Amino acid sequence: MAPRQSTPPAVLACGEIRTCLLPARQALDIRSAAQLLGLRADERVLLSERPGLYARSPETLTGVDCPLPSANGARVRAVGTVTAHAALTEGRVLQTSAHCRLPGTGPDQRRPWGEYLVRPGVVEPLGRLPHEAVAQGVLGGPRHGDLDVGLIADGLLTRVLRHPLLDQRPPFRSRPTRLRWAALPAAPGEGPSLERFTLAEDELRTVRLRVPEGTTGADLAALCDDLAxxxxxxxxxxxMLDGLRLGAGAAHDAGAVVRTLRPAVDHLLHLWMPGARVGRELAALWDPLEERPGFTRQWQALVQRIRDQLTLHAIPAAHREVEPAP
Known part of the structure; x- marks a missing residue:
């Protein structure tokens, strides 16, 4: 048998992330987080307490053999494995992430499964990969039957949410979000860049990146997990702030305002740490988002607004509003 040739360098990496509030009344401690994310008996859950409580499951693999999404209608079959993991931040925010890398060329015929399993997270095209068209197809959303890493992330999320540790009683109502990303090669000698961050739909975000050759799928996934x-x-x-009745006319709703905003203080405000778990080579990709639209500026404004409202509604109503004398 001829020796197995090495896989060509990846010319496209892509993935999708689901982010949601953990459906449990109390945030999980480090031991409970390890139980929740123990997806494989042969590997331990990664646990960290600095700069905040963080737990990440072992990687799981899903075999795929299907066409790739493509913006120009090209039907390129690809075979390989998609890597997925789940993560829990401060025992409160749950994420599932699935991603893969694709080389520029592959064999003309399908290989035995064993050859794909030894290269986790690599999905190999049969023939040449039109990587620009496939990147656009990934970000635009796959058609029925195409490779859909979002379905793999969804399946893992469903599996974790069924764990008996979860009482299905979240401390407040929220909606999950999806972040879909694609990374293409940067020009020779250039560093990583964030080409586009788009709020595609109410709950969908898309990210298009350029990264130097050799950037690992794990590093890209960590960056996009952090963005998500x-x-x-x-x-x-x-x-939380949308729809609240604020101002003088809402004095009788002071209790409702406090009940709505207090969960943000109890569960969310201390989680803001952009780039804390991103590799040094990709950490600079946060900079464009801090400049425009200004993620941290918006967050600080929201935090100040919440604190102002809670302070205002702690003042007795008789002192909060003073009617002018007749």
């Missing part, structure tokens, strides 16, 4: 986490935090706090 902080986008979910912003989105959730904005929705």
């Amino acid at each position: 986490l902080h986008d979910w935090l912003l989105t959730t706090v904005v929705r």
